[in-house]
Amino acid sequence: MNPWWLRVGCVGRLFDNPLARVRRMLKWEAELQAEARERGMEDWVSEWGHVRLLRVRDYLMDPGYSREEDIRAVQRIAHDVFGEAMLSHYLAEVWPFHLALLKAETLLHVLTGFCWLLTGLLWTPDLKAVGVFGGLLGIVLIYVEFGWSAAAKILRRLFFVRSEFPGVNADFERRSLLKGLRWWQRPAGRVLYPLARVWRRRYSASDEPG
Amino acid sequence: MSMALAELVSERLRESGHTRKWLAQEIGVSPQTITNVLSGVRPDISTLEKLSKFLGEPMTKLLQLLGVLPTEHAEEEELVRILGDDWRVMEMVTLMQGMNPEEKQRLLEVARLFPKSNR
Numbered sequence: 001m002n003p004w005w006l007r008v009g010c011v012g013r014l015f016d017n018p019l020a021r022v023r024r025m026l027k028w029e030a031e032l033q034a035e036a037r038e039r040g041m042e043d044w045v046s047e048w049g050h051v052r053l054l055r056v057r058d059y060l061m062d063p064g065y066s067r068e069e070d071i072r073a074v075q076r077i078a079h080d081v082f083g084e085a086m087l088s089h090y091l092a093e094v095w096p097f098h099l100a101l102l103k104a105e106t107l108l109h110v111l112t113g114f115c116w117l118l119t120g121l122l123w124t125p126d127l128k129a130v131g132v133f134g135g136l137l138g139i140v141l142i143y144v145e146f147g148w149s150a151a152a153k154i155l156r157r158l159f160f161v162r163s164e165f166p167g168v169n170a171d172f173e174r175r176s177l178l179k180g181l182r183w184w185q186r187p188a189g190r191v192l193y194p195l196a197r198v199w200r201r202r203y204s205a206s207d208e209p210g
Numbered sequence: 211m212s213m214a215l216a217e218l219v220s221e222r223l224r225e226s227g228h229t230r231k232w233l234a235q236e237i238g239v240s241p242q243t244i245t246n247v248l249s250g251v252r253p254d255i256s257t258l259e260k261l262s263k264f265l266g267e268p269m270t271k272l273l274q275l276l277g278v279l280p281t282e283h284a285e286e287e288e289l290v291r292i293l294g295d296d297w298r299v300m301e302m303v304t305l306m307q308g309m310n311p312e313e314k315q316r317l318l319e320v321a322r323l324f325p326k327s328n329r
Contacts, residue, residue: 025277032255044255050287057300083295090297161301167316168305176308 005106009065150185
């Protein structure tokens with residue numbers, strides 16, 4: 001059973017469907033890889049394999065309102081670069097966090113939409129004050145949505161890479177995360193990164209047995 | 211759909227004053243293939259190679275126009291060979307995108323120390 005916010009997000013999939021996009025690209029890239037293999041172009045076979053891996057990685061980093069069965073479908077299409085063990089790890093470690101983030105995102109979108117709807121409905125002489133309040137709240141929420149786009153990018157990336165590697169310290173991580181943001185997202189990124197790092201540490205610690 | 215490539219081919223044809231049919235003959239594909247490219251249909255790899263020669267542009271550029279991700283990642287390819295079906299491949303590939311060549315090499319050395327997981 002999919003959570004309610006994934007069911008709500010089905011509407012968004014009519015406009016932007018990351019699953020359909022990744023399936024189309026993976027299929028095309030697999031055809032190119034097969035053609036390169038037939039022609040004995042080993043460099044290109046390897047190249048397409050890597051392109052497919054990055055394609056899957058980009059999708060998994062932010063699968064939007066995809067359902068768990070969609071992730072499994074992508075694994076079946078790209079099993080050469082996204083094996084069973086990777087799928088199990090993703091569903092156990094990254095997917096729950098993605099769902100939590102998506103829930104907050106959906107609530108924010110719904111609240112923003114509701115504020116504007118309320119403003120439109122209450123824009124009558126008698127209820128003008130309530131309408132103005134709704135409108136102002138709507139404007140604030142739109143600003144929050146802009147800030148959220150930076151926050152979500154940082155959080156997704158931080159929770160995607162949770163293993164510790166020698167040489168990958170907080171300074172490198174911060175630099176690398178900020179590089180991936182647009183200029184107008186960077187100030188929010190600088191502020192949010194330390195907070196997001198603390199949250200990840202707590203989240204990971206709460207996952208540990210005992 | 212890959213309109214960026216279609217626009218590039220169309221622009222070159224316009225500049226050189228040639229037709230679709232001429233281009234098809236010149237690079238040895240059917241006129242329908244060129245029509246498809248100009249309509250935004252993704253070509254196969256052999257057509258891409260031929261177009262690359264005609265346009266005088268490297269394959270990597272044409273692939274980028276088609277929305278295929280950028281290349282130059284020998285270290286990342288080696289990671290896949292070393293680690294196989296292991297989530298750390300995804301993590302390391304992600305980290306490598308922000309690294310300079312020396313840092314990539316260092317991370318690769320770390321990966322070589324990990325036991326290879328089962329495929």
